[in-house]
Amino acid sequence: MTYCLSIRVDQGLVFASDSRTNAGVDQVSTFSKMHTFEIPGERAVCLLTAGNLATTQAVVRQIRRDNEAGTGRCMNTVADMAEAAEYVGELSRAEQRKHASRQREKFNPExxxxxxxxxxxxxxxxxxVYPEGNYIAASVQTPYLQTGELKYGKPILDRVVSEGLSLDVGARAALVSMDSTMRSNATVGPPIELLLYTADSLRFGKRLVLQEDNAYLRELRTAWQEGLKQAFTNLPSLPLSRPAVKLVGPRGDS
Amino acid sequence: MTYCLSIRVDQGLVFASDSRTNAGVDQVSTFSKMHTFEIPGERAVCLLTAGNLATTQAVVRQIRRDNEAGTGRCMNTVADMAEAAEYVGELSRAEQRKHASRQREKFNPExxxxxxxxxxxxxxxxxxVYPEGNYIAASVQTPYLQTGELKYGKPILDRVVSEGLSLDVGARAALVSMDSTMRSNATVGPPIELLLYTADSLRFGKRLVLQEDNAYLRELRTAWQEGLKQAFTNLPSLPLSRPAVKLVGPRGDS
Structure with a gap:
């Protein structure tokens, strides 16, 4: 399993991914799922991958090959991010089709x-970009995208993320979402990779690679746990004596 | 879909359930999934149900019938909660077996x-109690149980719930977990039913039935959202300039 997410705020973009891959519980490995393609000052593109590792590695290899060939459509020539998504979707479908005839019951090249x-x-x-090659953009209402094991880490994004968020707070939201997911699903695992992109910079900054015992990650976890406890302490008490709430007996009769 | 959860703390038990049932997106109804059986001063048992509504209703009817018959094993005679779980599992399997021969592709009586x-x-x-009739108890390490659409609401429980929690704070954790799930999955819906059991009281208190626009639920949501924002504000900033963190270039080279 995998968990990747990206957040778009006015100040820029946050990319985060875990690094665990597994084919069965006894075949667990560590692979980076974050790949960047850039011509500093002209374009900066980040690709996060989820699903069949052979497919995603083949797609990344093909993107690098196309860039080196320098002819036809490639990541260095796409006109905008929508065309980049279209291009990735086409490569993914082409790669999946190669293995369509070899399908066995549990084989899934998606x-x-x-x-x-x-x-x-x-x-x-x-x-x-979906396995079928079609794609959707983030919106004002939902300024983030997830793929893989997305449910555990979604509520915190829904409650906190909006386009007006600073890039730094967006990155912390991504890390909390990622850490919650790792804690709940053993097939999502460290290191966490985190990459920030500042709007209009047209180049990526440094990438953070956070191992499970990383000092900052431990600080973040402790502070988050403390913050949640504080948030619970400040929640209003149950309205067991308030008349405004409908109360019914244990059998459902009022 | 459904989301039910129960939390066990030293002070007692919290039960919470949503009330939405659906057979396809255009056939949505409201049914209580919380059922209680009690002999005040002797026993108090709460049953939360998830899955096929015909199966769960049949199980609840059979429990009431067995109690009325007053012969053989019934909820009024089981010696402990493990036997209650065994009994519910047997009724559930018996009911599912009735429909086994009628199975069609999309029919699932579980x-x-x-x-x-x-x-x-x-x-x-x-x-x-699983669809197969076997069952597990809550533990010291994991003092809560969930069924149905459980992923969205799990991280908050993992971070906050322990056996030493007060019953009131446990109930607030259950409501936040439930509200996060309703927000993320449209097939989990109001009203939220909440029931508290105080240890050794051997009787249930009043049951709260909270509609979506309930004043307390709105207060809770606002306070929670504010608390989360505060928690984010207090998180340590990203260690982009700290030497302790491994930093690598965009291509993975250090």
């Missing part, structure tokens, strides 16, 4: 991707 | 249950 970044003169944006 | 409470002289406890 993969999904988050592709985001910015190309000079265009807005920064993120897209989710 | 159901799961949370059964909890206390019988005089025994500890208060909660059990999760």
């Amino acid at each position: 993969a999904s991707f988050i592709v985001g970044g910015q190309i000079a003169g265009r807005p920064h944006q993120i897209y989710l | 159901a799961s249950f949370i059964v909890g409470g206390q019988i005089a002289g025994r500890p208060h406890q909660i059990y999760l």
